[in-house]
Amino acid sequence: MTTLLHSDTIKQGFNLKDVRVVKPILDLMYSTSQMEFSTKYIDMITSSIGDDLVDHFRNYIVELYVENRITITNLEEHKDEVDDEFINLAINSPETMTIPVTATDTKNLKSSVPNILVLDRISPINIEWIKYELLTKNRFVVSCHNFTCNTEIKSFVESIFKLPRIIREVSIFDRERYNVFFSIFKNKHIHYYTRLDRKTTIPDLHDSQKELRKQLGGKLKLYYSRDSKLIHERKVLFEGLLVTFDNSHVNTNISEPTWEISVLYDPSLLLKWKAKCTKFFPLR
Known part of the structure; x- marks a missing residue:
């Protein structure tokens, strides 16, 4: 920062x-x-x-x-x-x-x-607070208890995603394939990493990529792995920022009282997380 x-x-x-x-x-x-x-x-x-x-x-x-x-x-x-x-x-x-x-x-x-x-x-968790916490501490954590409605949650997450003046590419790690918070990245270069489990087929992934591209633009590319150890996290990486959800994006809402979102600015750590991307297969 x-x-x-x-x-x-x-x-x-x-x-x-x-x-x-x-x-x-x-x-x-x-x-x-x-x-x-x-x-x-x-x-x-x-x-x-x-x-x-x-x-x-x-x-x-x-x-x-x-x-x-x-x-x-x-x-x-x-x-x-x-x-x-x-x-x-x-x-x-x-x-x-x-x-x-x-x-x-x-x-x-x-x-x-x-x-x-x-x-x-x-004031607590407004955009000024987000910037101040990152500039002075490089990190912060919020939870369901900081919000009163789903609109506040969505606005808060989008405020984080809007911080960089230029976003060259976004890497999303998520076993599920939902667009709950990512519309702000529409038409950016998005690399979406997911898991191909026993219940999922390659045609299923093609359907997911088609739907995600409809929502987020044609520059989105889907990658997959069958290795459950390779992808467990729900993480978004961009411009030195690492945003981690400890529950599914669908369940990051006001009715689920158990989730946290952690945000860290650390370009070096971001590169370490991205090192495993070469182990995923591009969807063809």
């Missing part, structure tokens, strides 16, 4: 007058996520942050370099005002998982940057 902090929020992070406001900012600034800047943006903040805070900011940038936590994105076009350069980076960053962040939205940045995380709008 990559954090793009608004300049005013960085200033607040170094101003320790209000611990309640500053703590979530510092949690972001000193998390394990990458911090994105342009050279121009660093220069603008340095010249505007104030004499009392400029050394703190310079030391922070040095620390990011030492820890290899800084991503420098130099776009072809730069802006003359610090707010405009922030918006420029937020909109045009090539990073697929960059989350722009501001402490408050008194400047109505959300009108220009719809995916911005506004820290003072965080």
Whole structure:
């Protein structure tokens, strides 16, 4: 995950007058996520942050370099005002998982940057909470007890699936073959891994692929294995995110009081999970 902090929020992070406001900012600034800047943006903040805070900011940038936590994105076009350069980076960053962040939205940045995380709008399991948990902890878990209706569950899952600015491909592991939450991925490159058990035939899989393509687009490809040890999980992998359901998608609803959904951002682990994909057979 990559954090793009608004300049005013960085200033607040170094101003320790209000611990309640500053703590979530510092949690972001000193998390394990990458911090994105342009050279121009660093220069603008340095010249505007104030004499009392400029050394703190310079030391922070040095620390990011030492820890290899800084991503420098130099776009072809730069802006003359610090707010405009922030918006420029937020909109045009090539990073697929960059989350722009501001402490408050008194400047109505959300009108220009719809995916911005506004820290003072965080409440349990809303989209701001999802982004904050992933940026600061790389993971979170929710359960049936966090929701009051099926619409909330579906909206929550779709919010996770919408996080990347670009989705190049999606890998779905599921012994069953249902589209409960995946319509958001329609027309993406979807690799769907499933099991061919004793009750299922190859024609059954062709029927499933036909139905899934009708719902999710013709780029979907179905793969199968007869090995029960090879696929047990219900997992969705995309752009460094691993979303795991511990019950079937059909039963991930308000009337089933036993399920959890865990979300983890870990590109290295994602690659390890995908290593077994070569052991599945493409449906022909």
